[in-house]
Amino acid sequence: MDVKEGAGTAVQDSIVNAAKKYLGELPAASLLDTSSVDAINPFTRSGLTPEQLRDFFAAAAKAGRKTTPTTESGNVYAVSKAFHALNGPLVVDEYLNKLRSLDASDLQRARAFVEAVALDAELRNRNPLHPSATDALVIGTLLDFPKQLFGFPYACYATDGRESLSLCLYAYRLRTGSRRIVGDASDETLKGVASRLGMTVCSDLDGAACVVATLSDLSLCEEASRRGVPVHVRCTDSELRQLLTKPLCHVRFPCNVSSLSIDDGVFTCGYSLYRDLTLRDAHMDVALRWQAAYLSPNEGGSGASAPLFLDFCTACLGRDALAVLASQEPYEDPEPCWDPTTVQASRKLPPVKDPLTWARRQLASTKSRKDFEGDLVAFQRHFLGGLQKDVEAVSTGGGTRSINVAFETVLRSLPEGFGRPRVLTGNPHLAVERAERRFGFALTRLEVDGAIDLSKLARELHAPDVIAVYAQSLSYTDGISDDVPRVLDLLEAVNATRVKNGDVAVALINDCCLAFSVLVHQPAYRLLDRTTTHTPVLMTLDAHKHLGADKGLSTVVGTKGSLRALRGALRVGARPTRAALVRALANVASVTASGYDTIYRNLASRVKVVEETCSSLSLEVVHACHRKEGSTVLAVHDPACRTQKLLSKRNHKATFLYNLHPLDRTRCQYGWCLSFTPHCLRELDGATALDVFVRDLKVCASKAPSRASNSIVSILMKGGAEEPWLFSFLWAPGLGRATGSLILRRLFTRLLDAGVGKPRCRNPAAVLAVWCLLFVVALLAFARLFSS
Numbered sequence: 001m002d003v004k005e006g007a008g009t010a011v012q013d014s015i016v017n018a019a020k021k022y023l024g025e026l027p028a029a030s031l032l033d034t035s036s037v038d039a040i041n042p043f044t045r046s047g048l049t050p051e052q053l054r055d056f057f058a059a060a061a062k063a064g065r066k067t068t069p070t071t072e073s074g075n076v077y078a079v080s081k082a083f084h085a086l087n088g089p090l091v092v093d094e095y096l097n098k099l100r101s102l103d104a105s106d107l108q109r110a111r112a113f114v115e116a117v118a119l120d121a122e123l124r125n126r127n128p129l130h131p132s133a134t135d136a137l138v139i140g141t142l143l144d145f146p147k148q149l150f151g152f153p154y155a156c157y158a159t160d161g162r163e164s165l166s167l168c169l170y171a172y173r174l175r176t177g178s179r180r181i182v183g184d185a186s187d188e189t190l191k192g193v194a195s196r197l198g199m200t201v202c203s204d205l206d207g208a209a210c211v212v213a214t215l216s217d218l219s220l221c222e223e224a225s226r227r228g229v230p231v232h233v234r235c236t237d238s239e240l241r242q243l244l245t246k247p248l249c250h251v252r253f254p255c256n257v258s259s260l261s262i263d264d265g266v267f268t269c270g271y272s273l274y275r276d277l278t279l280r281d282a283h284m285d286v287a288l289r290w291q292a293a294y295l296s297p298n299e300g301g302s303g304a305s306a307p308l309f310l311d312f313c314t315a316c317l318g319r320d321a322l323a324v325l326a327s328q329e330p331y332e333d334p335e336p337c338w339d340p341t342t343v344q345a346s347r348k349l350p351p352v353k354d355p356l357t358w359a360r361r362q363l364a365s366t367k368s369r370k371d372f373e374g375d376l377v378a379f380q381r382h383f384l385g386g387l388q389k390d391v392e393a394v395s396t397g398g399g400t401r402s403i404n405v406a407f408e409t410v411l412r413s414l415p416e417g418f419g420r421p422r423v424l425t426g427n428p429h430l431a432v433e434r435a436e437r438r439f440g441f442a443l444t445r446l447e448v449d450g451a452i453d454l455s456k457l458a459r460e461l462h463a464p465d466v467i468a469v470y471a472q473s474l475s476y477t478d479g480i481s482d483d484v485p486r487v488l489d490l491l492e493a494v495n496a497t498r499v500k501n502g503d504v505a506v507a508l509i510n511d512c513c514l515a516f517s518v519l520v521h522q523p524a525y526r527l528l529d530r531t532t533t534h535t536p537v538l539m540t541l542d543a544h545k546h547l548g549a550d551k552g553l554s555t556v557v558g559t560k561g562s563l564r565a566l567r568g569a570l571r572v573g574a575r576p577t578r579a580a581l582v583r584a585l586a587n588v589a590s591v592t593a594s595g596y597d598t599i600y601r602n603l604a605s606r607v608k609v610v611e612e613t614c615s616s617l618s619l620e621v622v623h624a625c626h627r628k629e630g631s632t633v634l635a636v637h638d639p640a641c642r643t644q645k646l647l648s649k650r651n652h653k654a655t656f657l658y659n660l661h662p663l664d665r666t667r668c669q670y671g672w673c674l675s676f677t678p679h680c681l682r683e684l685d686g687a688t689a690l691d692v693f694v695r696d697l698k699v700c701a702s703k704a705p706s707r708a709s710n711s712i713v714s715i716l717m718k719g720g721a722e723e724p725w726l727f728s729f730l731w732a733p734g735l736g737r738a739t740g741s742l743i744l745r746r747l748f749t750r751l752l753d754a755g756v757g758k759p760r761c762r763n764p765a766a767v768l769a770v771w772c773l774l775f776v777v778a779l780l781a782f783a784r785l786f787s788s
Helices: 013-022 052-063 080-098 106-117 132-151 161-176 187-194 222-228 237-244 277-282 305-315 319-326 356-365 369-384 399-412 430-439 456-461 485-502 518-522 578-591 593-616 639-649 687-705 710-715 723-731 735-755 765-786
Strands: 001-004 154-158 180-182 200-202 210-213 231-236 248-250 256-262 270-274 341-343 389-395 422-425 440-443 468-470 507-511 538-544 552-558 633-637 655-657 673-674
Touching: 013 735, 013 765, 052 132, 080 106, 080 305, 080 356, 080 578, 106 305, 106 319, 106 399, 132 154, 132 305, 132 735, 154 161, 154 277, 154 341, 154 735, 161 187, 161 210, 161 231, 161 256, 161 270, 187 200, 200 578, 210 222, 222 231, 222 440, 237 319, 270 277, 277 735, 305 319, 341 369, 356 578, 369 389, 369 538, 369 552, 369 578, 389 399, 399 430, 399 468, 399 507, 399 538, 399 552, 422 430, 422 735, 430 440, 456 485, 456 673, 468 485, 485 507, 518 593, 578 593, 593 633, 593 687, 639 673, 639 687, 639 710, 639 723, 655 723, 710 765
Parallel strands: 180 200, 180 210, 210 231, 231 256, 422 440, 422 468, 468 507, 507 538
Antiparallel strands: 001 248, 154 270, 256 270, 341 389, 389 552, 538 552, 633 673, 655 673
16 A cells, blocks of 8 residues: 555546446436536545535536426425425534534534535435436545545445445455455454355455455455455545545555445445446346346445435545544444344324424433434334334334345344245345345245235245245335235244244245335234234335435334344444434424324325326226225336336336236236325426326327337337336346346446546547547558558
8 A cells, every 4th residue: 555645536447448438328428417517626625615515516406407307206205395494404413513623614614515415405315316417416526535535446335334345245246256255354344244245254365255454454465466366445434534634645555456445434424446347336236137227336225315415515625624523533333233122012202392492402312322213113103003012123224224134134043054045025126136136045936916926925835945925015116015914824824833843933024115105094014913923024114205204214123023133233234323313203293193194195095096097098007906005106007118208208207117027928018107205296386296297197198009019119110218128138148138237337337427526538438539540540650661
């Protein structure tokens, strides 16, 4: 490692690789066009002024704001307009509390920075997985900071440092096929992250996936270079602080250091750096068996903009201010391991009259994060069930993370030497496919019309390797509900025999992340009200979906003892802070349980009108036989993919679907879906957004074909969207999967690399072409000179 004076620059990839990346990103160029925003240099000693930061955000918003969608699939889960006025000031308070060591001038700048983000609802509470130029500019420019500090061409973000480390180790595991890591066997964090991925820490370089070193000890780099083993560097919080407190400097590593992860502490999020674009590509999980194009650069599904955007504000304070922050004591996570909260039957959320005053009073109290976690779950039990019994719970940063946690606790409860466990499901959320890849269990799909086939389930449950059933109370792709109450009945009957024989009981993982409205309408789906003697029941429910809290808050709630095996396991990925839980409690207390019931009964009734409108227009609803009252997701067949394209021209952002009937290729394989939230009931020129959608749907349906084949020729002839046809090839290995995966990944690499922290080559393909042309001209001139 070589520490050099100066701010440093991000090392650029070779012109050939840069040109290939540029060409791959061309399909995303119009969606994430940042060319209109001038280059800035925020990472100097003095950083930016408030005016410069506000101008940057204004330019980013202008580049990203074509038109706010009239209706879109999820993304905006607004419940009450009052939430923004409540949450914004509380985010400001939380952020400034971390910066108390700054002098008055820098603290004033920090206040101006955070208010620019936290008091703007479009910036504070965004989902960066719905890419826009705004997100690309902020995230890309933020990632320029660690790039130039450590001299790497590529970067990514995660919710904490352990998740960043996990992303890199997972990428090495995929690349090499090896599950062995060379590193410090006494490093509990490294061992915990590796163990979660089924990897082990050892000292033998032969056949190792990688070497994991620290910033302060790179002694193995030379030997690893001779043996051809890549090196990953883990930069701990204390090491980063030591670097930032030095005079303005940057770091350069030996060429065989292929990646680096940065622990959280100075910053809220974790970050990772790469020399090789394909290494970063490897941990971006493309959906191979789901029916919607989807990708996440980290371990979670949906993202939250606030932590990233606030880290950007911190970096823009400049290196002198960062040196002051870094001089504080290294950050120690007070709860690095899982410790489920027990919520007593008697626990209730107290009434709240003035939510903002109440929240500030709670934050000044001695109540712990776990206390507030228990209060939130006590409220959620109005809809999950279990008001009359003790339950166990943990909070996480999102629905995918909650699903991961549910699988982790089931897998950790298995006896040693169990073998490869198996999970039964119907047509699951992508999170299950991703968990299957990361944790190594086998997934058996028992689907009929999108739902779990109960007759097949009853037969498969007797297999000794089955450890869990994953069932959905509401599916994002088609709005169906598995018959979860009946699934639990089958499990109880089978588990009575299993427990009697001393075998592992089959757990039920019930995904309710999106199903709040179904739980309102279907009391039988509140499984925690059921008396279960033998079956561990784990339910997931997002508070940022449908409860309306700011993004980044989900919970796993289970029957007593269901989360016991998780206790003491290292937590990978951030979970909501104490302040975030208080904000959520202030939100829900201002609406009340009866208020949510009213909101979602109104929403479901309006969605029902849309479903009836589709029937009247001869638009076939996907898997209608398994829809339940209260479903807020609607999926519709779309011959030739024409209707969705027409809807998009009228400013409705639906999700396209493909491979809807994989066992019957004669049926229409394409469609679109919308996940409706209370946001679609907002007033627009005297009508709700949902009313506008119904009106536009009638027009678009009249112009779309009623029948068409599934071929690309038919789609193009009818003027439909070709993307569903292309992404349908993700299900099978080959050129189609490679092409679709590349397009998805390049959409996100453009998001991650579109920063304007410095001028950069906008068209490396053109530069490469010019170089090639000059080479050919020089070669011809040389040949002519030689021949004469």
